[in-house]
Amino acid sequence: MTVRNILIAVVLLGAAVFLYRGLATPAAVPTGEALASVLVPDLSPGAREGETLFNRSCASCHGSNAAGQDGVAPPLIHKIYEPGHHGDMSFHLAARNGVRAHHWPFGNMPPVEGIADAELDKIVLYVRELQRANGIF
Numbered sequence: 001m002t003v004r005n006i007l008i009a010v011v012l013l014g015a016a017v018f019l020y021r022g023l024a025t026p027a028a029v030p031t032g033e034a035l036a037s038v039l040v041p042d043l044s045p046g047a048r049e050g051e052t053l054f055n056r057s058c059a060s061c062h063g064s065n066a067a068g069q070d071g072v073a074p075p076l077i078h079k080i081y082e083p084g085h086h087g088d089m090s091f092h093l094a095a096r097n098g099v100r101a102h103h104w105p106f107g108n109m110p111p112v113e114g115i116a117d118a119e120l121d122k123i124v125l126y127v128r129e130l131q132r133a134n135g136i137f
């Protein structure tokens with residue numbers, strides 16, 4: 001074996017180990033898993049509009065049915081966000097100004113562009129109906 005062949009063998013072995021470890025090691029932080037199991041009730045017409053708006057502007061982070069996404073954003077169907085702790089205004093402020101990370105390890109929420117107050121009211125209606133159906137009020 002020449003030195004060159006040995007070098008090639010070493011490089012190939014290294015690549016194989018690297019690939020194997022990459023495939024075999026689970027990601028440290030799985031992303032995307034829902035963080036709450038949310039029961040979806042019959043929604044009022046206003047809340048259904050809110051759902052559409054939520055899916056457009058919020059669900060990419062907060063997940064469908066506001067169940068959260070591991071590694072991304074918290075579930076809003078959670079005791080922390082019951083009306084007594086986070087009143088309706090906190091939803092408006094969150095969308096308007098963003099949120100500095102404080103309850104969760106997911107980083108800051110950036111302000112949400114292009115959403116009107118009336119649309120946020122419907123999103124709040126939607127989230128509150130989901131919360132109530134899941135024993136959060």
Ligand code: HEC
Nearest residue numbers: 057058061073090091094095101102103104106107109112
């Ligand atoms: C880019 C990702 C992202 C998007 C899009 C997003 N959020 Fe958030 N949101 C977060 C994260 C992360 C937090 C958690 C901050 C923390 O650690 O408390 C959060 C927190 C919140 C809170 C809690 C605020 C507080 O005072 O603690 C509310 C309410 C909220 N989001 C509503 C919304 C609504 C409504 C939308 C859509 C209009 C939305 N979010 C879109 C990432 C996002």
